[in-house]
Amino acid sequence: MMNIALIGNPNTGKTSLFNNLTGSYEYVGNWSGVTVEKKVGIFKNGKDQLIDLPGVYTLNPLSKDEGVVTNFFLNEPFEKLLNILDASQLRRNLHLTLQLLEYGAPVIIGLNMLDVAKNRGIQIDIAKLSESLGVNVAPVVARSGKGCDELAELVTAGAVGTGKNNLVYYGKAIEAGILELENKLAGKIKHPVRWLALQLFEGNPYVKNYLETILPIEEIEKLINSVTVDQQQNADSKQALDQVIHRKRSEAIDKIVSAATTKQENKKVPLTEKVDMVVTNKFLGIPIFLVLMYVMFMLTFDWLGFPLSDALDSFLSGPLTSGITAALAAAGASTFIKDLILDGIVAGVGGVLVFVPQIFILFFFISLLEDSGYMARVALVMDRLMESVGLNGKAFIPMMIGFGCNVPGIMAARTIETPKERLMTILLTPLMSCSARLPVYALFVGAFFVEQKAAVVLSLYVLGVVIALILAKVFSKTLLKGETSVFVIELPPYRLPQARALWRSTWDKGKGFVKKAGTFIFAGSVLIWLLAYAGPEGVNVSMDDSYLALLGGIFAPLFAPIGFGTWQASASLFTGFLAKEAIISTMNIIYFVPDEASLQGLLAAHYTPLAAYSFMAFILLYIPCLATVATIYKETGSRRWTAFSIAYALVIAYVLSLVIYQGGRLLGLT
Amino acid sequence: MLGKLKTGEKGRIMNIASADKFVRRRLLDLGIAEGSEVCVKCILPFGGPVMVESCGQCIGIRRKEALRIEVERV
Numbered sequence: 111m112m113n114i115a116l117i118g119n120p121n122t123g124k125t126s127l128f129n130n131l132t133g134s135y136e137y138v139g140n141w142s143g144v145t146v147e148k149k150v151g152i153f154k155n156g157k158d159q160l161i162d163l164p165g166v167y168t169l170n171p172l173s174k175d176e177g178v179v180t181n182f183f184l185n186e187p188f189e190k191l192l193n194i195l196d197a198s199q200l201r202r203n204l205h206l207t208l209q210l211l212e213y214g215a216p217v218i219i220g221l222n223m224l225d226v227a228k229n230r231g232i233q234i235d236i237a238k239l240s241e242s243l244g245v246n247v248a249p250v251v252a253r254s255g256k257g258c259d260e261l262a263e264l265v266t267a268g269a270v271g272t273g274k275n276n277l278v279y280y281g282k283a284i285e286a287g288i289l290e291l292e293n294k295l296a297g298k299i300k301h302p303v304r305w306l307a308l309q310l311f312e313g314n315p316y317v318k319n320y321l322e323t324i325l326p327i328e329e330i331e332k333l334i335n336s337v338t339v340d341q342q343q344n345a346d347s348k349q350a351l352d353q354v355i356h357r358k359r360s361e362a363i364d365k366i367v368s369a370a371t372t373k374q375e376n377k378k379v380p381l382t383e384k385v386d387m388v389v390t391n392k393f394l395g396i397p398i399f400l401v402l403m404y405v406m407f408m409l410t411f412d413w414l415g416f417p418l419s420d421a422l423d424s425f426l427s428g429p430l431t432s433g434i435t436a437a438l439a440a441a442g443a444s445t446f447i448k449d450l451i452l453d454g455i456v457a458g459v460g461g462v463l464v465f466v467p468q469i470f471i472l473f474f475f476i477s478l479l480e481d482s483g484y485m486a487r488v489a490l491v492m493d494r495l496m497e498s499v500g501l502n503g504k505a506f507i508p509m510m511i512g513f514g515c516n517v518p519g520i521m522a523a524r525t526i527e528t529p530k531e532r533l534m535t536i537l538l539t540p541l542m543s544c545s546a547r548l549p550v551y552a553l554f555v556g557a558f559f560v561e562q563k564a565a566v567v568l569s570l571y572v573l574g575v576v577i578a579l580i581l582a583k584v585f586s587k588t589l590l591k592g593e594t595s596v597f598v599i600e601l602p603p604y605r606l607p608q609a610r611a612l613w614r615s616t617w618d619k620g621k622g623f624v625k626k627a628g629t630f631i632f633a634g635s636v637l638i639w640l641l642a643y644a645g646p647e648g649v650n651v652s653m654d655d656s657y658l659a660l661l662g663g664i665f666a667p668l669f670a671p672i673g674f675g676t677w678q679a680s681a682s683l684f685t686g687f688l689a690k691e692a693i694i695s696t697m698n699i700i701y702f703v704p705d706e707a708s709l710q711g712l713l714a715a716h717y718t719p720l721a722a723y724s725f726m727a728f729i730l731l732y733i734p735c736l737a738t739v740a741t742i743y744k745e746t747g748s749r750r751w752t753a754f755s756i757a758y759a760l761v762i763a764y765v766l767s768l769v770i771y772q773g774g775r776l777l778g779l780t
Numbered sequence: 781m782l783g784k785l786k787t788g789e790k791g792r793i794m795n796i797a798s799a800d801k802f803v804r805r806r807l808l809d810l811g812i813a814e815g816s817e818v819c820v821k822c823i824l825p826f827g828g829p830v831m832v833e834s835c836g837q838c839i840g841i842r843r844k845e846a847l848r849i850e851v852e853r854v
Binding site (some may be wrong): 199209392490594596 | 800802803805806807808809810813816821822823824825826828832836837838840841842845
């Protein structure tokens with residue numbers, strides 16, 4: 111078995127290629143930084159492993175996701191590298207390739223996006239490119255999979271050349287420095303010294319740390335200083351080492367590229383630029399974004415999603431339930447089993463599954479945003495607003511993804527380069543209303559706000575965003591002061607989303623929801639039902655005497671000032687910590703009803719519209735779910751920040767609900 | 781200064797040294813350095829970022845950084 115690492119610049123189609131080569135499915139999108147962690151898949155030959163790494167421009171990292179790649183090179187074993195290049199940006203892509211060749215592992219190059227290059231009037235002589243680098247170069251179309259089989263052959267077949275590792279001569283001073291490091295390290299390490307030395311001189315902090323485990327710090331510092339001084343004396347310029355190294359590489363690349371490509375002037379304005387003139391327009395940019403969001407919500411909650419969910423609900427509560435009832439009767443099941451299945455599992459799991467259509471519609475739109483290339487434009491358009499609260503436009507991407515699910519949203523924050531902004535984004539992304547909260551809103555607006563369904567739900571999403579922005583401002587003025595905010599974003603060309611890729615991306619996000627319904631919610635429903643079935647006085651007690659009522663009753667008075675001081679509400683809030691949609695399961699079980707419509711009827715007796723809105727706002731903010739808390743801990747590596755993310759959310763939620771409920775009452779609302 | 785160019789105007793980068801260290805490095809990663817030809821595609825309102833094209837790729841940077849990058853009109 112071989113380990114083959116897939117590496118390349120951001121947004122060159124690595125993950126698409128990974129999916130095609132391994133037949134697995136990973137998350138793809140058209141913006142820089144979709145992959146933030148390495149992922150492993152097995153080649154279709156069933157033997158070798160392919161490792162998908164986050165996209166990097168160079169091996170000297172600036173952000174955390176880029177650091178994953180450097181760490182991989184320093185600490186993990188692999189046999190070959192598969193370097194994917196964007197043919198339309200060959201110069202920039204080759205900077206990374208040169209570093210890979212310096213590393214000295216066997217490399218194969220997949221040349222992607224030849225069509226984009228052609229549209230721009232660039233013709234590439236593949237044979238010549240291959241010859242000047244000394245490695246195999248194969249053309250591929252990563253999105254459609256064309257050429258992937260040939261590439262897989264090439265990569266997994268026996269021996270592969272290591273290419274030329276001396277394509278660049280860095281000048282006397284640096285080359286002497288490389289030799290000196292070689293002498294110091296002789297026999298002590300397995301990594302190629304030329305590569306280590308160049309990364310060190312470029313200022314790669316990971317490589318420096320690694321070398322410090324082998325050599326004394328003073329010796330390393332001394333070496334860097336002496337090379338810097340020599341270089342500046344030799345060249346009679348004040349350029350820093352990293353600039354010199356970059357320049358030398360650029361010169362070598364220029365030679366390679368001009369030998370291997372021919373360029374014709376192409377005066378046609380690309381479609382991407384025409385679209386950009388509209389969507390990033392001075393006046394239209396933000397309105398267009400808001401209109402798109404509005405259409406997305408109307409389709410999800412009103413025009414399309416609602417009738418579909420309704421149809422599914424009547425199927426689940428009608429034919430399915432009577433089918434199960436009949437089957438149970440025929441099997442001669444006991445009353446206990448019958449109650450457990452119908453009132454526990456069917457009510458709990460079914461209550462969540464009803465919302466699958468709406469959730470898939472939402473995920474479809476998020477996938478569409480990601481796949482088309484619009485996401486990066488949103489970040490650009492929003493940067494001014496985000497800057498004013500101490501974040502940058504890139505933080506908007508994790509938040510948008512957070513609308514689907516907070517967990518990948520928080521992971522996506524890795525692409526934010528400054529630690530302070532990344533931490534803020536991690537802390538604030540849970541305020542984005544994820545798809546699991548959607549069923550709760552759908553249920554309550556169906557019961558209380560039939561006329562303005564989409565508007566009320568939209569108001570909650572907006573509320574989440576507004577609170578996040580206000581808190582960002584507060585945090586950046588108090589807890590997380592200092593550190594300047596920076597923003598550089600790559601705006602990839604638009605791509606027409608492909609139906610297949612879109613569907614896979616939607617399914618990939620949505621299946622998590624369905625899976626959770628089958629596992630977490632299933633188990634939770636059984637537990638809740640049992641807690642509601644048994645009480646201190648035995649089993650099959652009246653619900654108000656059950657353990658669940660007892661537990662909920664302890665906390666109920668706390669919630670009275672914000673409008674929902676019933677034991678049912680507090681019991682469901684507890685389960686909501688496990689997964690937000692569990693709130694719905696719990697309510698279905700507690701209120702003991704067969705379908706969504708009758709639950710809505712019942713709710714009207716327990717909540718006023720004002721209390722319902724207060725409840726929804728509380729659900730929006732009160733706590734990140736268990737999976738999100740685990741992710742926050744993993745990403746921040748800090749118990750304190752994790753605890754903080756829970757505590758501040760609880761406080762904000764309570765205060766806001768209090769304001770809504772008591773304020774609303776003062777204004778005479780009910 | 782790059783930040784002074786109007787939409788549609790082109791320039792060549794003369795000096796990038798006074799831009800933020802991090803911005804400079806990222807631009808370098810993207811292949812934009814002294815000597816690169818750039819074209820302002822779009823300027824967002826309220827002092828928002830500028831969208832700049834160079835060698836067929838588009839990037840967005842903040843206006844205040846663009847104001848620290850010296851260009852000559854071409």
